Amino acid sequence: MIPISRTVDGALDGIPLDGKATVVFANCRLLVHARRLFVNGKPAELGDRAVELLIALIEARGQTIGKSEILHRVWPYLPMDEANLRVQMHALRRALGDDRHLIKTVQGRGYRFVADVTILPGEADDTPTAQAHPGPPSSVSVADTNLPLPLGPLIGRTAELVTLSDHVCRRRLVTLVGTGGIGKTRLAVELGLQLSKEFPDGVRLVDLASVTDPAKVPGTTAAALNVPLDDALADNALAPTEAIAAAIGPRRMLLILDNCEHLIEAASTLAATLLGRSPGLSILATSQESLRIPGEQIYRLAPLGLPAADADAREIIGNGMAFGAIELFVERARETDARFVLDSRNAASVVEICRQLDGIPLALEMAAARLPLLGIDGLRAGLGDRLEMLRRNPRAGEARHMTLGAMIEWSHGLLDAAERRVFRRLAIFVDSFSLDAAVAVAGDGASRWEIIEILERLVGKSLLSIEDGAPPRYRLLETLRIYGMARLEESDEREATIARHARHFADLFDQAHEQWETVADAQWVEIYRRELGNVRAALDWATADPAHARLAATIAGPFAIVWYNLGLIAEGRRYAERILATLGRDASPAAARFLRFSNYLWDSSDRRRSLGLLEQSAGLYRQLNDQTDLAPVLATISRLYLRMGRGAEAEAALGEAEALLLATDRGADTRKKSLLGVVTTRSTLAYHRRDFAENARHLARALELAEALGDSVRIANILANMAENEFLGGAVDRAISRGREALALMRSTNRSTHREWALANLAAYLVARGDLGEARTLAEEALGEAQKSGGLIVRLCLQHWALIGAREGRYEAAARLLGFVDHGYREAGERREPTEELIHDALQRALAAAVPPTxxxxxxxxxAQWSEPQAVAFARNRLVQTGRA
Structure with a gap:
């Protein structure tokens, strides 16, 4: 031991930490070379940056180290700030259990490490792990490892190292399983180096990648262990594997069997025999599938971590290095271009590249190697042709890793004919998929259990992933899917597979339509939103041929509800327009249903278009004599009639809807949402008559029905309607309270349904009370949400902005916006609802009092001459931005 003494001023007087040192302080032990910290003898779960921070503090020798210097040392070349430092400092202090204040914060200056420190040279290192099991001398020369020394630190695998270390110390056989290129070998080597003190008789690596003959597995193993196999066989007449076991004897050692997947039977036999004969031996195997030996601990290695799909550039820049895929790509990019930094200009592209490459280390390294030639944008653009673009990895030493395609070809070559057939058929799924979907699409004559067994084998061979959740769903990594699609294109099965895929989703949404009536909106959407990518693929195929129009309508009808709830209105409209162009005079239930639900896509923007779709749907349901499905269509038509000033027709349509719903065998008990629709329409009729008491009664009944469904989305909408009723009755404060309650529930459900209306209405209530500051914030958000739909809701939001402008004395801007809004209502043939009329009247009065009529x-x-984009841009430039400044 080399004790470090303190000088008078408190600075540590000693030598800098070398790569082999072990630092001991308090109840902690830091292995510098392994970048690993033990607290009370147990490994601390710390990221690489937190450990680097600890080393920097210790090397400061008891002196205060400034924040800028820490950032420079721990995050070299990366644009990090003090927020990142605080996060890592918090993690470090938590791991240390720092109630003794081992790390002092020096206000305004930085941090100082104040613990008494002892440094152990590398050769004296005594890692706090399990006791060694000494054995007698042997001819096996395994005391020194044959592990290759890594060229750089292992990135993004701190948690995996901790977990695997625990597994290997507790279990004699651990198999590290994962898809090709995911980094199994690199992780196994790093683990072997870190556990060298656990196994005093050696850690040996047996690389089976280049071995093609199963009979040569024992010989390759013997060579790695320096076992003179020929002499042992001659002297002892032992089988090769038993000769290796005899040479190992009772020694405490770790054997890493690397790349076992193509020799799985031979590797399993070898491992089982060695473990049975050598009590001190532990084995860590890497493979694309498990060895299937009793007592085997399987550890399935996932891709490197990625940020959430909705993370913005600021989050990515600030926390990107917490995600292994981002950190690895940036590190490798800097090796090829020292000027490269993660910044606001490239953050989105970096994340997209890492996501498209599935967080697979090999693919990320190959991509980074192409960066100087292609640039970040060119690299992102080339991802669609990634198997060609990533043709060579300068760091790869094995032939199977020289191209991304070769890596996948290696894995594909290990499959039998049935597995290959199912694998390429599954590539048609662009998103995750259910077991039923896999059986329907990949089966084609095979039994359900045959497909289940093949899926199990593909999962076992790391070519198919299982997503968390109940029931489980499956997914092909995108790079594997692209390869599988290429194999499907080469086969004669492509068209038949695509057709089965589309038919499955048509069947699925037939069932979804029936389920819709009794399942809460949010729950229903959550179930079926997972099929978004698959629905897109099915509709792209079905809408390309008019012969498939009915099939497309069957899928797209109920799925319009998903597009609407996810705010993908424009996408839904594009598909609906294609189907409408080819559906013709189809009088099927699928066509009627499609017309009914497509109205969701225009309801907030073009009520005339929405009404036309619903009237066509009602006509088809009458032809089909389907009174059960006709009732909710008539209830929706009634609401639109009312909003377009056709009150008598609205009353008639609603009366017929009520009679049909209560008369059918599948009436109110099974058509819960249809009944709710009738009640809310009765509420709307009372609202337009300004009968506030009757409206309140109907809304109370609607709230009971929505609560019985457990439907938070509909509850929020009803609360918003209650706020409207309060406002029209003159109770502005109660309207604001209800409006805030509705908006909070909408935000908590993370659904955009009617949120733009709730925002706009609440803004109107606040304007009426004179709270222009808060009203501005809500009105700006409402306008942003409204632009996704366009039309009516945009006019409503611009009318609110015109009133805000008038209240702030911007009369010219307010008058021009009012001209656009009035013209839009006239052209659409719509009339204002009561709240909109109040806002309009208040706006006209304010302008008339301040501006001459001419x-x-x-x-x-x-x-009135503006287009919608011109009007929105004018409002933003003249009212939204100016007021904010």
């Missing part, structure tokens, strides 16, 4: 008319006439 000037007012001229400004309004100018606004």
């Amino acid at each position: 000037r007012l008319d001229a400004w309004a006439a100018e606004g």
Whole structure:
């Protein structure tokens, strides 16, 4: 031991930490070379950056180290800030259990490590692990490892190292399983180096990648162990594997059997025999599938971590290095271009590259090697042709890793004919998929249990992933899917597979339609939103041929509800327009249902278009004599009639809907949402008559029905309607309270359904009370949400902004916006609802009191000529931005 003494000023006087040293302080032990910290003898779960931070603090020798210097040392070349430092410092202090304040914060200056420290030279290192099992001398020369020394640190696998270390110390056989290129070998080597003190008689690596003959597995193993196999066989007449076991004897050692997947039977036999004959031996195997030996601990290695799909550039820059895929790509990119940094200009592209390459280390390294030639944007653009683009990895030493395609070809070559057939058929799924979907699409004559067994084998061979959840879903990594699609294109099965895929989703949404009536909106959407990518693929195929129009309508009808709830209105409309162009005079239930649900896509923007779709749907349901499904369509038509000033027709349609719903065998008990629709329409009729008491009664009944469904989305919408009723009745404060309650529930459910209306209405209530500051914030958010739909809701939001402008004295801007809004209502043939009328009247009064009529008319006439994008841009430039400044 070399004790470190303190000088008078408290600085540590000693030698810098070398790579082999072990640092001991308090109840902690830091292995510098392994970047590993033990607290009370147990490994601490710390990321690489937190450990680097600890080393930097210790090397400061008791002096205060400034924050900028820490950032430079721990995050060299990366644009990190003090927020990152605080996060890592918190993690470090938590791991140390720092109630004794081993790390002092020096206000305004930085940090100082104040613990008494002892440094153990590398050769005296005594890692706090299990006791060694000494054995007698042997001719086996295994005391020194044959592990290759890594060229750099292992990135993004700290948690995996901790877990695997525990497994290997507790279990004699651990198999590290994962898809090709995911980094099994690199992780196994790192683990072997870190556990060298656990196994005093050696850690030996047996690389089976280049071995093609199973009979040569024992010989390759013997060579790695320096066992003179020929002499042993001659002297002892032992089988090769038993000769190796005899040479190992009772020694405490770790054997890493690397790349076992193509020699799985031979590797299993070898491992089982050695473990049975050598009590001190532990084996860590790497493979794309397990060895299937009793007592085997399987550890399935996942891809490197990625940020959430909705992470913005600021989050990525600030926390990107916490995700292994981002950190690895950036590190490798800097090796090829020292000027490369992760910043606001490239953050989105870096994340997309890492996501498209599935967080697979080999693919990320290959991509980073192409960066100087292609640039970040060119690299991202080339991902669709990744198997060609990533043709060579300068760091790869094995032939099977020289191209991304070769790596996958290696794995594919290990499959039998049935596995290959199912694998390429599964490539048609662009998203995760259910077991039923896999059986329907990949089966084609095979029994359900045959397909289940093949799926199990593909999962076991790391070519198919299982996603968490109940029931489980499956997924091909995107790179594997692209390869599988290429094999499907080469086969004669492509068209038949695509057709089975589309038919499965048509069957699925037939069932979903029936389920819709009794399942809460949020729950229903959560179930079927997972099929978004698969629905897109099925509809792209079905809408390309008019012969498949009915099949496309069967899928797209109920799925319009998903598009609507996810805010993908424009996408839904594109598919609906294609189907409408080819559906013709189809009078099937699928066509009627498609027309009914497609109205969701225009309801907030173009009620005339929405009404036309619903009237066509009602006509088809009458032809089909389907009174059960006709009832909710008529209830929705009634609401639209009312909003377009056709009150008598609204009453008639609603009366028929009520009679049909209560008369059918599948009435109110099984058509719960249909009944709720009728009640809310009765509420709407009372609302337009300004019968606030009757409206309140209907809304209370609607709330009971929605709560019985457990439907938070509909509950939020009803609360918003209750706020409207309060506002029209003059109870502005109660309206604001209800409006806030509705908006909070909408935000908590993470659904955009009607949120733009709730935002706009609440803004109107606040304007009426004179709270222009809060009203502005909500009105700006409402306008942003409204632009996703366009049309009516945008006009409503711009009318609110016109009133805000008038209240702030910006009369010219307010008058021009009002001209645009009034013209839009006239062109759409719509009338304002009561709240909109109140806002409109207040706006006209404010303008008339401040602006001469001739000037007012001229400004309004100018606004009437604008397009919607022009009006929105004008409002943002003249009212939203100006007021914010």
